[in-house]
Amino acid sequence: MADPSEEPGSRENSWPGHRADRPEPFASYQASYERDHGPIEPHEPGYGLYQPGYSPYDDQISDTKSRMLAIQNAKAYLLKSSTTSGLNLYDHLANMLTKILDEQPTNAVDIIENISKDVKWAQFQKKMDTLRDEHEILPTFEAAEKQKALFTKESGGGEEEQEEEIGESPLPNVMETAFYFEQAGIGLSKEESYHIFLALKKLISDYPVQTCRFWGKILGLEMNYIIAEVQFQEGEEEEEGEEEDDSEEREKEMGEDEDEDEDETKKKDEPPKSTYKPPPVIPKEENGTGANKYVYFVCNDPSNPWVKLPAVTPAQIVCARKIKKFFTGRLDAPIVSFPPFPGNEANYLRAQIARISAGTHISPIGFYQFPEEEGDDDEEGEGGRDTFEENPDFQPLSVAEMVDSVSAWVHHVRSILEQGRCVWFNPFQKSEEEEEEEEGEEKEEEPGELEREVGPPLLTPLSEDEGIQNIPAWTAYPSTTLIPQHAVAILQSNRWPGAFAFASGKKFDNIYFGWGHKYSPENQNPVLPPPVQAEYPSGPEITEGSDPTLEEENAFKAAKEQALADEEEQEEEQEEENEEEEEDDD
Incomplete structure (x- = not known):
C-alpha cells in the first residue's frame, strides 16, 4: 500500500502550510475537489470552513477513538463560557468566519481584530422585536425632550402684545x-x-x-x-410671616402654661432655678x-x-x-x-x-x-x-x-x-405698649446697652x-x-x-x-461648644452641713441635759416663791 503522503491530493497536502516539507499548495486540493464535486460556490453554508476528514489531528493521532476524544476535548474547551461576558470562543470564531465568508472583505487578515470587535458588539445589542423595533432612549434624547418646552412659542397674542413684551420686558x-x-x-x-x-x-x-x-x-x-x-x-x-407668627403664639402659650405651673409649685419646696436666659x-x-x-x-x-x-x-x-x-x-x-x-x-x-x-x-x-x-x-x-x-x-x-x-x-x-x-x-428696645404694661409691675434689671453696629x-x-x-x-x-x-x-x-x-x-x-465657599488661608476649624454654666452660689440655704463627731455629740447631749436640769430648778424655785407669797397674803 502506497504512502498516503505521496498520493496527490492527500490529507496532509490538502492542509496549506501544515508542514514545511509539504510544498504542494492548496490549489491542487481545490482543483481535485472541483473536478469531483463541481466548483465551490461562495454562498454555500460551509464555504471555506473545516471539512470532515481534513483535520491536523488526522496525521498525528492514528487511533480513531483517541482522535475523536481529542476533538471532543478541544471542542469542550472552546465551548467554555467566559465569566466576564458569558460568551464562548467556539461560537465567536464561528461567527467571525461566517461574517468574513459572507462579506469577503479585502485583506481580511489585516482587519481580523476589528471584525472580532464587531461580532462581540453585535452580541450585546438589544434584541429587536419582529413586529416593531424597540429603540433605545439615550440620555441626550431625554434631555432634548425636556428642553423642548423652552423652544416652544406660546400660542395666542397678536403683534401688539409682542411689541409690548419686547419694549417693557425685564428679561x-x-x-x-x-x-x-x-x-x-x-x-x-x-x-x-x-x-x-x-x-x-x-x-x-x-x-x-x-x-x-x-x-x-x-x-x-x-x-x-x-x-x-x-x-x-x-x-x-407674597408675604411669608404666618409660620413665624404661629411660632410666637406657641411660645406665648408655653410661657403661660409655665407660669401656671410655677404658681402651683410655689407652695412646695423648689430646687434652685437656673439663671440662664437665652439670647x-x-x-x-x-x-x-x-x-x-x-x-x-x-x-x-x-x-x-x-x-x-x-x-x-x-x-x-x-x-x-x-x-x-x-x-x-x-x-x-x-x-x-x-x-x-x-x-x-x-x-x-x-x-x-x-x-x-x-x-x-x-x-x-x-x-x-x-x-x-x-x-x-x-x-x-x-x-x-x-x-x-x-x-x-x-x-x-x-x-x-x-x-x-x-x-x-x-x-x-x-x-x-x-x-x-x-x-x-436693638433686641432690648421695647415698644410703647410694653413700657406701659411694665409701669405698674416691678422693673427687672435691664442688661447693659449694646454697642450699635x-x-x-x-x-x-x-x-x-x-x-x-x-x-x-x-x-x-x-x-x-x-x-x-x-x-x-x-x-x-x-x-x-x-x-x-x-x-x-x-x-x-x-x-x-x-462652590459657594469663602476663601480661608487656614484650615476649617469647627466652633468649640460654649463653656459649662457655673454652679449655683453656695449659701446656708443650699450648703449641706457636715456630720458631727462623737465627742461633739456627747458634749451636745451633756449641754442639753444641763440646760434641762437648770430649767427644772428654776421652775421649782418659782413655785416655792409663789407659795410663799400666797402664805403672806393669807
Whole structure:
C-alpha cells in the first residue's frame, strides 16, 4: 500500500502550510475537489470552513477513538463560557468566519481584530422585536425632550402684545453678558447660556417680575444650582410671616402654661432655678429691604421648573459664617453641622447667596448715585441710605483706569453686620405698649446697652476692603493686552473665589461660578461648644452641713441635759416663791 503522503491530493497536502516539507499548495486540493464535486460556490453554508476528514489531528493521532476524544476535548474547551461576558470562543470564531465568508472583505487578515470587535458588539445589542423595533432612549434624547418646552412659542397674542413684551420686558440679555465674560475666559457654553436665557424668559412670564438677572451658578456634589435674582413688582410679593407668627403664639402659650405651673409649685419646696436666659431672637429684615431686598429662584437644569428660595434670617447668616458645607443639589437635604444650622439646604443656599452678594456685587464709580430727596441725616444715622438710582450724567472711565486702581469700583449692595442684618436691631428696645404694661409691675434689671453696629455705607470704594493676609481683596486685569482698544475690564474677587465683574463703557455686570465657599488661608476649624454654666452660689440655704463627731455629740447631749436640769430648778424655785407669797397674803 502506497504512502498516503505521496498520493496527490492527500490529507496532509490538502492542509496549506501544515508542514514545511509539504510544498504542494492548496490549489491542487481545490482543483481535485472541483473536478469531483463541481466548483465551490461562495454562498454555500460551509464555504471555506473545516471539512470532515481534513483535520491536523488526522496525521498525528492514528487511533480513531483517541482522535475523536481529542476533538471532543478541544471542542469542550472552546465551548467554555467566559465569566466576564458569558460568551464562548467556539461560537465567536464561528461567527467571525461566517461574517468574513459572507462579506469577503479585502485583506481580511489585516482587519481580523476589528471584525472580532464587531461580532462581540453585535452580541450585546438589544434584541429587536419582529413586529416593531424597540429603540433605545439615550440620555441626550431625554434631555432634548425636556428642553423642548423652552423652544416652544406660546400660542395666542397678536403683534401688539409682542411689541409690548419686547419694549417693557425685564428679561436680561444673557447672551450679551456671556459674550463680555467670554473675553476673559469666564462663563458657560453658548448652548447652556441660551437655555438659561430661555428659562429666564419663562420665569418672568410666570411671575410678576419687575427686574430679573442671571445671578450665577453654584456647584454641588450631585447637581448644580442655576440662580436667578428677581425683584417683584410693588404689592405683588407674597408675604411669608404666618409660620413665624404661629411660632410666637406657641411660645406665648408655653410661657403661660409655665407660669401656671410655677404658681402651683410655689407652695412646695423648689430646687434652685437656673439663671440662664437665652439670647433674644433677632427678627429678619422685611421683604424688599436689607438682606431680603431681592428674591432668588433656583433650578438644577434650565428645563426644570424654578423654585423660590425662602427669605433669610439673621440666625441663618450667623450660623453660615461658622460652618462650611458642600451643596448636594437637593433643596430638602439636611445640614448636619455644629453649631446646628436652623434650616435645610435651601436656607443654607439662601444665606450663602446673601453673603456673596453683599461682598462681591460691585459697579463702576459714578454709575449709581443717591437721590437728592433722601439725604436726611436721620436716615444716614440708621446705617446709611438703602436706595440709589442710575446717574444719567455718568461718564465711563477707560479700561486702563479701571484696571490700574480698584478705587474706580464701588459696592452697590449693603454689607451684612455681625448681627446677621444689614440694619442693626436693638433686641432690648421695647415698644410703647410694653413700657406701659411694665409701669405698674416691678422693673427687672435691664442688661447693659449694646454697642450699635454700623457697617460701611453704600457705594464704598473697593480700596477700603480688607485683604486676606498678603493677598488683596480684588484683582483687576484687562481681558486682552494684544488689542487694548477693544479690551474689557475684569475684576476677580479673592475673598469669594468664582465672583467676577466686567465693565465696558456704560455696561457692567456681576456673576458667580463656584462652590459657594469663602476663601480661608487656614484650615476649617469647627466652633468649640460654649463653656459649662457655673454652679449655683453656695449659701446656708443650699450648703449641706457636715456630720458631727462623737465627742461633739456627747458634749451636745451633756449641754442639753444641763440646760434641762437648770430649767427644772428654776421652775421649782418659782413655785416655792409663789407659795410663799400666797402664805403672806393669807
